[in-house]
Amino acid sequence: MEINNSYSPIDIAMSGLRAQDKNMKVISSNIANMRTTDNGKGEPYRRIEAKMRAANEGISCVEVDELAEDMSSFKEILDPGHPDAGPNGYVQMPNVNLPMELINMNTAKKLYQANAAVMKRYQQMSETTLELLR
């Protein structure tokens, strides 16, 4: 007898939930550090994006491939009194864009809900099959 370890719909939905959970962490980090001018390396906080990837070809789980840094340029604001201000009075601010983060957050929330719905539906389907065993 061979044990089939291929993914069940529950495993796949679970991987979706995990990925969106991680994505939510990334988004909250971006929002929390929206005004962080120092990341310990003399630079402001750089926005992070969770890059998703399919775990294998065909029917597949999803996984967070890497937490990629957003390499777009930092915003500059004039604030000569700021301790991190340069000689010309400008301060470099993180490249986080709040509306974008809020939209990403909504997407993450919807995807999480969708994966939970898939898991629930599959559970109901299986219970229908189990009813036949009564």
Added chain:
Amino acid sequence: MTKITNNIFDSIEAALKAENLRQKAIASNIANLETPRYRSIDVKFEDMLDKAMQQADIDGTGDVEAELYQPSMTEVKENGNDVNLEVEIGKMVENTLRHKAYVRILNKKYQQMELAAKI
């Protein structure tokens, strides 16, 4: 330890014991969701049942017992804990469905026996 023969009741008994243990493991993992340095536990059963059944084919009987183990490829959080709520819930759903299936099959088997006794 459960002896596996070609009798279906043995397999169901072993499986139900394993599901029971797995439910306990999941409960423990969820209870320790935020416990520092807690490592999640899981139950190894299907592989061992496979082995026991192969043995039963040869000798007529095989032993099977569900085993606890700590998965090593899990992602560890900052506090040294590697429990993931989503994973545990997924396991719980699967576990519940399997448990239901086994109980129903057992019930069906008893119904068959009752039917035979009535005739």
